[in-house]
Amino acid sequence: MADSPRVMGDADFARAPLPFSATGFAGKTVLVSGGGSGIGKATAWLFARLGAQVIVTGRTEEKLVTTVEAIRAQGLLADYRVQDIRDYDGVATLFAELYGEYGGVDVLINNAGGQFPQPAIDFSKNGFDAVVANNLNGSWYMMQHAALQWRDSAKAGCIVNIVAVVPRGMAGGAHTCAARAGVIHLSKTVAVEWAEYGIRVNCVAPGVIFSEGMGVYSEEARSAFDQSNPMRRFGTPWDIAQSCVFLSDSSARFITGEVLTVDGGGQLWGDLWMAGKPDYFK
Ligand SMILES: CCCCC/C=C/C(=O)SCCNC(=O)CCNC(=O)[C@H](O)C(C)(C)COP(=O)(O)OP(=O)(O)OC[C@H]1O[C@@H](n2cnc3c(N)ncnc32)[C@H](O)[C@@H]1OP(=O)(O)O
Numbered sequence: 692m693a694d695s696p697r698v699m700g701d702a703d704f705a706r707a708p709l710p711f712s713a714t715g716f717a718g719k720t721v722l723v724s725g726g727g728s729g730i731g732k733a734t735a736w737l738f739a740r741l742g743a744q745v746i747v748t749g750r751t752e753e754k755l756v757t758t759v760e761a762i763r764a765q766g767l768l769a770d771y772r773v774q775d776i777r778d779y780d781g782v783a784t785l786f787a788e789l790y791g792e793y794g795g796v797d798v799l800i801n802n803a804g805g806q807f808p809q810p811a812i813d814f815s816k817n818g819f820d821a822v823v824a825n826n827l828n829g830s831w832y833m834m835q836h837a838a839l840q841w842r843d844s845a846k847a848g849c850i851v852n853i854v855a856v857v858p859r860g861m862a863g864g865a866h867t868c869a870a871r872a873g874v875i876h877l878s879k880t881v882a883v884e885w886a887e888y889g890i891r892v893n894c895v896a897p898g899v900i901f902s903e904g905m906g907v908y909s910e911e912a913r914s915a916f917d918q919s920n921p922m923r924r925f926g927t928p929w930d931i932a933q934s935c936v937f938l939s940d941s942s943a944r945f946i947t948g949e950v951l952t953v954d955g956g957g958q959l960w961g962d963l964w965m966a967g968k969p970d971y972f973k
Pocket residue numbers: 804805806807808809815816817818819821822825855898899904905907916963965
């Protein structure tokens with residue numbers, strides 16, 4: 692049952708928690724999937740600098756080791772686990788192990804994902820299935836296991852799902868657009884179902900962010916990405932990391948089921964063609 696409401700006053704405002712304080716996440720464990728590169732790596736760094744114990748996961752051990760060593764070299768707390776998010780049983784084991792070792796996680800940044808650019812008409816069955824499995828199924832496995840642990844241990848929790856800007860579709864990325872729309876509506880639905888457990892679920896939708904992930908696009912397609920928003924530039928992984936912290940901290944304690952779009956205005960103006968612009972539209 693929620694506390695009775697009370698009007699806040701000067702004494703409350705003088706003491707209310709500050710977002711982004713240097714020790715704001717001390718004592719918290721933050722799991723960042725896909726934390727070995729790009730947005731995930733930046734997010735792991737930011738939470739670690741705010742005092743959290745971070746755990747990064749991904750499929751490639753070398754990238755995770757490099758990230759963890761760099762963070763630890765600054766005297767901060769980081770660890771890693773190799774885990775493919777598409778492996779349901781493996782994800783269950785991951786959460787069980789982290790419960791044993793760290794008492795569970797407090798925040799899940801569900802960032803692992805990706806796709807390849809291709810016109811939808813050319814998708815093979817396996818290609819479509821691989822992208823949906825990666826971005827929809829994998830994200831869900833992580834969400835469900837985090838929530839099960841929080842419910843069963845009567846602990847509050849917070850999930851931030853990294854998605855994409857899908858309201859206008861994503862030409863050259865129909866598979867990932869479908870999967871990300873699925874994650875957004877999963878999030879809105881469980882934000883309601885899981886409110887009774889003290890679990891908040893939100894999404895961050897990045898626009899074009901200059902990360903290692905840009906390597907999957909052709910030079911022709913990529914060279915137009917910085918003109919796909921009215922700021923006429925790329926965002927950085929740090930821009931997304933800060934949004935993740937905002938949504939995970941007390942700054943967002945009354946926000947759930949929301950999508951925070953961080954795209955330099957790209958949802959309002961500009962053209963994005965993940966597989967290059969077809970002649971018909973030139
Ligand atoms: C740019 C602005 C908007 C941005 C929106 C989003 C941007 C970003 O996300 S940037 C970050 C991008 N990072 C990544 O995408 C990295 C992660 N991606 C992947 O790991 C893969 O692309 C994957 C998950 C989608 C595929 O993984 P996997 O299951 O390991 O793939 P397989 O090699 O087994 O292939 C399965 C299936 O997919 C076909 N396929 C794979 N790559 C391509 C390709 N480049 N073009 C066409 N088809 C591809 C592959 O051929 C297989 O199908 P079949 O051949 O029919 O068996």
